[in-house]
Amino acid sequence: MSRWQWVVLLVLGILTAGAMAVFVRVPGYMDAEYYYTTAIELAEGHGFQEPFLWNYLDDPECLPHPSHLYWMPLSSVLSAAGLALLGAGFRSAQLPFVVLTAGLPVLTAWVSLGLKAAPRQAFYSGLLAAFACFYLPFFVTTDAFAPYAWIGTLAFALGAAAYRNPRWFLWLAAGLAAGAAQMARADGMLLLLPVVALALLARSRCLTAIGSLVGGYLLVLAPWLARNLAVSGSLLA
Numbered sequence: 613m614s615r616w617q618w619v620v621l622l623v624l625g626i627l628t629a630g631a632m633a634v635f636v637r638v639p640g641y642m643d644a645e646y647y648y649t650t651a652i653e654l655a656e657g658h659g660f661q662e663p664f665l666w667n668y669l670d671d672p673e674c675l676p677h678p679s680h681l682y683w684m685p686l687s688s689v690l691s692a693a694g695l696a697l698l699g700a701g702f703r704s705a706q707l708p709f710v711v712l713t714a715g716l717p718v719l720t721a722w723v724s725l726g727l728k729a730a731p732r733q734a735f736y737s738g739l740l741a742a743f744a745c746f747y748l749p750f751f752v753t754t755d756a757f758a759p760y761a762w763i764g765t766l767a768f769a770l771g772a773a774a775y776r777n778p779r780w781f782l783w784l785a786a787g788l789a790a791g792a793a794q795m796a797r798a799d800g801m802l803l804l805l806p807v808v809a810l811a812l813l814a815r816s817r818c819l820t821a822i823g824s825l826v827g828g829y830l831l832v833l834a835p836w837l838a839r840n841l842a843v844s845g846s847l848l849a
Contacts, residue, residue: 681849684797691754784828
């Protein structure tokens with residue numbers, strides 16, 4: 613792809629994400645509201661807790677109650693980072709997701725090229741990511757859509773790179789991405805399965821590949837599992 617095509621994709625990503633963010637002025641629905649309100653608790657230094665009754669899925673006994681025993685914490689952490697840097701308000705919490713959404717067209721074109729697409733096909737793929745239509749409002753609010761799009765894409769890209777060029781640090785990076793995917797969504801663990809399959813098919817040093825992959829995955833996830841065990845008595849609620 614030419615330089616101007618990369619610039620076009622970046623500019624379109626910024627424009628479409630920014631334009632949609634103008635209209636998304638509040639989280640908008642239950643999941644996004646949860647991530648935003650718990651991000652406020654994090655930004656104010658109260659930790660992972662809910663000073664409110666959200667649902668009965670984890671049978672709360674009192675308030676405040678440990679948070680994120682159902683939803684995973686990454687979106688709240690990103691929102692809290694925006695609040696800590698820019699101050700209170702939904703716009704501050706929203707900014708990390710707008711930035712991630714703006715970069716999706718470039719990421720998509722890059723991965724397309726890695727999958728041996730022709731430059732024109734990669735450019736068109738980036739355009740499709742820039743104009744995500746139905747999903748665009750969900751990408752720019754405080755939910756897991758944009759982080760998961762980035763992390764999931766990188767997990768597959770790193771797994772493919774490690775398969776083509778078996779190096780332990782590439783498998784480790786793929787494991788880190790898979791662990792981050794589970795920190796974004798509970799079903800993120802499913803991303804580990806195809807990457808493990810690639811490691812099993814590796815032409816050499818299969819055990820090293822799997823060890824590095826699982827090690828990276830646990831390196832991200834283990835602290836959260838330990839926290840859950842401490843507050844709820846189980847690794848995952």
